[in-house]
Amino acid sequence: xxxxxxxxxxSVQAGGSLRLSCVASGYPFSSYSMGWFRQTPxxxxxxxxxxxxxxxxxxxxxxxxxxxxxxxNAKSTLYLQMNNLKPEDTAMYYCAALWKGGGAWNDxxxxxxxxxxxxxxxxx
Numbered sequence: 029x030x031x032x033x034x035x036x037x038x039s040v041q042a043g044g045s046l047r048l049s050c051v052a053s054g055y056p057f058s059s060y061s062m063g064w065f066r067q068t069p070x071x072x073x074x075x076x077x078x079x080x081x082x083x084x085x086x087x088x089x090x091x092x093x094x095x096x097x098x099x100x101n102a103k104s105t106l107y108l109q110m111n112n113l114k115p116e117d118t119a120m121y122y123c124a125a126l127w128k129g130g131g132a133w134n135d136x137x138x139x140x141x142x143x144x145x146x147x148x149x150x151x152x
Contacts, residue, residue, distance in 0.1 A: 032123045050064075066148075080133070127139055
């Protein structure tokens with residue numbers, strides 16, 4: 029079955045960097061879109077970035093120029109490089125896979141599978 033396992037979260041000061049990883053298994057990794065979402069308590073899960081099957085990338089306006097999404101097909105791993113982190117980036121970050129289409133890249137119901145999440149905390 030499809031499994032997504034995130035890692036790389038942690039606590040950093042504002043201006044710092046983190047790289048999140050998501051190791052995928054159970055499906056042909058290179059053939060499908062993948063994304064990163066984040067959620068804070070009391071708020072809906074929001075799209076952060078996505079890399080589509082054709083290689084096109086999408087970013088939330090709030091992270092453009094600071095975050096970079098990439099994938100290593102040989103390792104079946106998705107990455108999110110996060111630079112110049114801000115306190116408002118504090119959230120649980122989730123990996124998403126198997127975009128079903130029919131909606132925008134940041135439309136949560138359009139994604140079929142989710143990881144368990146990794147916490148990112150940015151202090152000022």
